[in-house]
Amino acid sequence: xxxxxxxxxxxxxxxxxxxxxxxxxxxxxxxxxxxxxxxxxxxxxxxxxxxxxxxxxxxxxxxxxxxxxxxxxxxxxxxxxxxxxxxxxxxxxxxxxxxxxxxxxxxxxxxxxxxxxxxxxxxxxxxxxxxxxxxxxxxxxxxxxxxxxxxxxxxxxxxxxxxxxxxxxxx
Numbered sequence: 106x107x108x109x110x111x112x113x114x115x116x117x118x119x120x121x122x123x124x125x126x127x128x129x130x131x132x133x134x135x136x137x138x139x140x141x142x143x144x145x146x147x148x149x150x151x152x153x154x155x156x157x158x159x160x161x162x163x164x165x166x167x168x169x170x171x172x173x174x175x176x177x178x179x180x181x182x183x184x185x186x187x188x189x190x191x192x193x194x195x196x197x198x199x200x201x202x203x204x205x206x207x208x209x210x211x212x213x214x215x216x217x218x219x220x221x222x223x224x225x226x227x228x229x230x231x232x233x234x235x236x237x238x239x240x241x242x243x244x245x246x247x248x249x250x251x252x253x254x255x256x257x258x259x260x261x262x263x264x265x266x267x268x269x270x271x272x273x274x275x276x
Contacts, residue, residue, distance in 0.1 A: 109201070110183055110186075110201045111183075113200070113201050113207055114179060114180065114183050114201075116207065116211065117175065117176060117179045117200075118176065120211050120214055120215060121172035121175060121176055121214075123215065124168060124171070124172055124214065124215060124218035125168060125169065125172055127168075127218065127219070128164055128165050128168040128218070128221075129165060131161055133164075133219075133222050134157060134160075134161065137222055137223070139152065139157070139160060139222065139226065140152050140157065159235075160225070160226075160229070163225050163229075163235060163238060163239055163242070164221065164222050164225050164242075166239050167221060167224075167225055167239050167242045167243045167246065168218060168221060170239070170243045171217075171218060171221065171243055171246050171247065171250075172218075174243075174247060175214060175250070178200070179200050182197055182200045182201065183200070183201065205261050205265060206258065206261065209254065209257035209258055209261055210254060210257075212253075212257060213250055213253040213254040213257055214250060216249075216253055217246050217247075217249040217250040217253055218246070220249065221242065221245075221246040221249075224241075224242040224245040224246055224249070225238065225239070225242040227242075227245070228241045228242045228245075
């Protein structure tokens with residue numbers, strides 16, 4: 106373990122704390138329009154307080170699970186440091202690579218945590234228990250994180266290719 110990797114892990118903890126604070130403060134409820142709903146008769150009404158509390162607790166539970174999942178994956182990657190396997194090395198590079206890769210990971214995490222209330226709202230429409238809705242919303246958030254991370258890595262690789270470590274031989 107290097108000092109850089111440990112600092113990146115503490116960056117993961119900080120970003121997870123930001124996502125949890127975003128969810129806990131509930132600023133997204135009014136920002137995303139969850140505080141009103143469209144009832145029958147083409148009337149917009151304020152969402153009842155009990156429904157807001159129920160939905161907020163669903164999103165909070167899912168966000169805690171998402172942050173915990175990312176922290177567990179990050180700590181397992183840090184502790185195992187799979188440098189020999191190709192897949193393990195690419196996962197380690199995605200989680201503990203250079204500044205471009207770290208910023209891509211943090212952006213993917215924050216973006217998927219930012220839009221996760223929409224996944225839980227989508228799951229609200231399905232019949233099922235609260236834990237089913239939370240688990241499916243968490244799964245959708247993890248899929249969104251993975252897709253954003255892979256797309257971000259691809260964009261970074263195309264836009265800013267790695268520079269060679271040794272300068273070319275000019276004669």
